[in-house]
Amino acid sequence: MNNLLDLLIKAIAYSSCIGIGAASITLIYNATKTFNFAHASLVGWGMYIVFALTCLIGYTPYHHLLSAALFCGLLGGIIYLSVNRRLLKAKAKEVTLMMSTLGVDLILFGFLNVFSDYLLRVHRLPAKYFIFETRDIAVSLGPTSIRLVGLVAPLVLVLVVVILHLFLTKTKLGISMRAAIENPELASLSGINPELTYAIAWLIGGALAGLSGGLLTLVVTGYTAAGMTMVVSFFAGSIVGGLYSIYGALLGGFLVGVGEYLGVSVIATGVGGWIYAYRPAIPLLVMAITLLVQPRGLAILWGGRR
Amino acid sequence: MIELPPTVLQIILNFSIGLIVTVSLNIEVGFLNLPQFGRLLAVLTGAIVAAAVPGRILAAYMGLPWGADYAYHLYNFGIVAQINNMLCENPGLSLGTLVFTLILAALIGGAVGYLCAYPALRLKEAYLGITLLAFGELLMTIAWNYDPLVGGTMGVWVVDPFRFVGAGGTRFTFAALFMFMVAIVVYVYAELLARSPFGRVLKAVRDAEVAASVYGKDIEKIRTQTLIIGGSIAAVAGALWAFFTGSMKAATYTRLTWTFWPWAFMMLGGVGNNLGILVGVFLYTISRTAIILYKGSISAIIPIDPEWLEYIMIGLVIVAVVLFRPQGIIPEKPTLALPKQRLKAVLEELDKEK
Numbered sequence: 001m002n003n004l005l006d007l008l009i010k011a012i013a014y015s016s017c018i019g020i021g022a023a024s025i026t027l028i029y030n031a032t033k034t035f036n037f038a039h040a041s042l043v044g045w046g047m048y049i050v051f052a053l054t055c056l057i058g059y060t061p062y063h064h065l066l067s068a069a070l071f072c073g074l075l076g077g078i079i080y081l082s083v084n085r086r087l088l089k090a091k092a093k094e095v096t097l098m099m100s101t102l103g104v105d106l107i108l109f110g111f112l113n114v115f116s117d118y119l120l121r122v123h124r125l126p127a128k129y130f131i132f133e134t135r136d137i138a139v140s141l142g143p144t145s146i147r148l149v150g151l152v153a154p155l156v157l158v159l160v161v162v163i164l165h166l167f168l169t170k171t172k173l174g175i176s177m178r179a180a181i182e183n184p185e186l187a188s189l190s191g192i193n194p195e196l197t198y199a200i201a202w203l204i205g206g207a208l209a210g211l212s213g214g215l216l217t218l219v220v221t222g223y224t225a226a227g228m229t230m231v232v233s234f235f236a237g238s239i240v241g242g243l244y245s246i247y248g249a250l251l252g253g254f255l256v257g258v259g260e261y262l263g264v265s266v267i268a269t270g271v272g273g274w275i276y277a278y279r280p281a282i283p284l285l286v287m288a289i290t291l292l293v294q295p296r297g298l299a300i301l302w303g304g305r306r
Numbered sequence: 307m308i309e310l311p312p313t314v315l316q317i318i319l320n321f322s323i324g325l326i327v328t329v330s331l332n333i334e335v336g337f338l339n340l341p342q343f344g345r346l347l348a349v350l351t352g353a354i355v356a357a358a359v360p361g362r363i364l365a366a367y368m369g370l371p372w373g374a375d376y377a378y379h380l381y382n383f384g385i386v387a388q389i390n391n392m393l394c395e396n397p398g399l400s401l402g403t404l405v406f407t408l409i410l411a412a413l414i415g416g417a418v419g420y421l422c423a424y425p426a427l428r429l430k431e432a433y434l435g436i437t438l439l440a441f442g443e444l445l446m447t448i449a450w451n452y453d454p455l456v457g458g459t460m461g462v463w464v465v466d467p468f469r470f471v472g473a474g475g476t477r478f479t480f481a482a483l484f485m486f487m488v489a490i491v492v493y494v495y496a497e498l499l500a501r502s503p504f505g506r507v508l509k510a511v512r513d514a515e516v517a518a519s520v521y522g523k524d525i526e527k528i529r530t531q532t533l534i535i536g537g538s539i540a541a542v543a544g545a546l547w548a549f550f551t552g553s554m555k556a557a558t559y560t561r562l563t564w565t566f567w568p569w570a571f572m573m574l575g576g577v578g579n580n581l582g583i584l585v586g587v588f589l590y591t592i593s594r595t596a597i598i599l600y601k602g603s604i605s606a607i608i609p610i611d612p613e614w615l616e617y618i619m620i621g622l623v624i625v626a627v628v629l630f631r632p633q634g635i636i637p638e639k640p641t642l643a644l645p646k647q648r649l650k651a652v653l654e655e656l657d658k659e660k
Binding site: 029035083086087092093094095096098099100102103104105106107108109110111113114117228232235236239243277278280281284285287288291292295 | 431439448610615620621
């Protein structure tokens with residue numbers, strides 16, 4: 001019974017993280033038509049910022065989530081200013097935009113490893129591989145106790161939905177951002193600066209990636225290539241969500257995560273434990289099927305784009 | 307047989323493999339503008355063919371277990387050792403195995419390319435790129451976990467068709483030169499393809515798809531054919547690499563090495579231009595070898611592990627090329643339908659008629 005509860009908690013936490021990260025990919029893709037490969041290393045940086053601050057300053061990993069989000073948001077902003085803006089001005093093709101973020105990803109990955117080596121050599125931290133699950137706080141619920149991340153991660157997911165919704169529908173900046181995404185020419189005629197919109201999309205997108213990475217330290221083993229390994233799940237979430245809908249991405253990412261964690265366990269009870277090894281194949285299959293059967297993804301559920 | 311210094315051989319080897327894969331990528335991306343982010347798929351297919359097929363055939367021929375037992379790691383080592391002993395004394399059989407496997411890899415790689423046509427006819431741009439990337443990862447996950455194919459996480463040993471010339475440096479020399487030969491053949495083929503009417507059709511479809519189809523070109527057929535050609539060439543590279551390394555572990559075939567790096571070479575040299583590809587792969591191979599050679603002195607100057615320096619360098623190359631020189635080092639030139647002299651003669655004749 002306890003095992004089942006633990007699995008459930010972990011699945012919910014993991015799925016929430018994937019949902020938050022998938023929203024980042026969708027947001028950046030919608031605003032700038034850039035399919036962000038650098039997401040992998042942004043998530044990795046989020047993980048390592050939380051790791052480094054928790055080990056060096058203390059407190060729990062939760063205290064440092066905001067720092068991770070802030071740091072990765074800044075990285076996103078830098079990516080926009082240094083690379084993405086010039087390409088958008090030159091009206092580069094989608095594939096070129098995609099390739100440019102791949103280059104950025106390799107650079108960020110290189111520096112992430114340098115950072116990890118630095119933590120290892122100078123501060124003697126076990127930065128190659130780290131497991132933070134044991135540092136999580138147990139919350140007692142009646143007879144059993146669950147890990148705090150099982151509550152915090154979905155809470156953060158809901159908060160992200162609410163804040164993004166309020167931002168996009170109630171603030172002037174958010175509304176003008178939507179306008180600029182829908183029709184940049186028309187928006188700029190009515191006095192909206194599309195470049196500001198793109199910059200904000202990269203800032204928020206980077207922050208979401210960092211947030212998701214920071215939370216993931218409490219769910220999975222941390223290592224520098226963790227973001228690269230998991231990035232396919234984030235892509236899958238974004239695509240299952242329809243790639244045009246931020247809410248779709250949040251939901252799609254959540255579903256992909258649940259499918260990966262729980263789906264495999266359900267299938268395993270029928271066919272046997274050997275299926276566990278194929279867990280990484282699930283998001284890939286879900287993604288390929290969605291793309292081929294219904295490329296608009298979950299967004300068809302509410303019929304619209306957003 | 308002559309032996310070349312290991313550094314030179316390493317450069318020849320990396321250059322040849324890089325050239326084969328990148329040329330195959332360029333046929334799809336440069337000539338037809340297909341966002342092929344799943345080059346890994348065909349390369350891995352070739353490697354799996356080399357690891358799974360010739361060994362089993364030879365094992366069956368020698369009366370050794372060749373079914374699922376063949377890939378079981380406790381038996382596999384012994385079986386492959388016996389096969390290699392036999393291949394060692396039998397140059398004809400070795401070469402036959404090599405050529406047969408490469409042809410088979412090309413055929414199966416082509417079939418994989420044909421299967422990729424299903425999404426490639428329905429999706430575009432980022433969607434297609436991500437789908438192809440997912441296919442590559444999917445095959446890797448299967449090969450990594452399904453033991454009877456290529457040993458799963460334990461991997462398998464690959465039969466060695468290069469061993470009959472001798473051990474160590476002699477084998478290395480022979481393997482490197484053989485791969486170099488294949489690379490030249492592939493390069494010449496790609497160059498002929500670029501100059502052929504088919505190559506011009508590809509570029510026409512790339513530049514103006516609607517116009518090409520108005521002129522009666524069957525876009526679907528052209529896309530499918532291109533994927534088949536690209537897939538077979540990439541599979542040959544995978545098979546060669548598996549033969550050379552002598553062992554096969556699916557997880558060592560990553561999207562980074564077999565998809566993203568070839569993309570970087572291609573963009574550095576010049577998309578759509580075979581000579582550019584050659585230059586791009588060459589420059590990269592040289593600088594990579596230099597990094598490995600001068601590892602010690604580099605770390606003395608900057609306190610960064612050279613491995614990470616390599617990532618940062620490739621990343622910077624990609625970003626710099628995209629930002630400052632999107633056409634690459636050697637930009638693509640339009641290919642002429644006829645040799646220059648003939649074109650001139652025709653033009654003069656036309657002038658006279660006026």
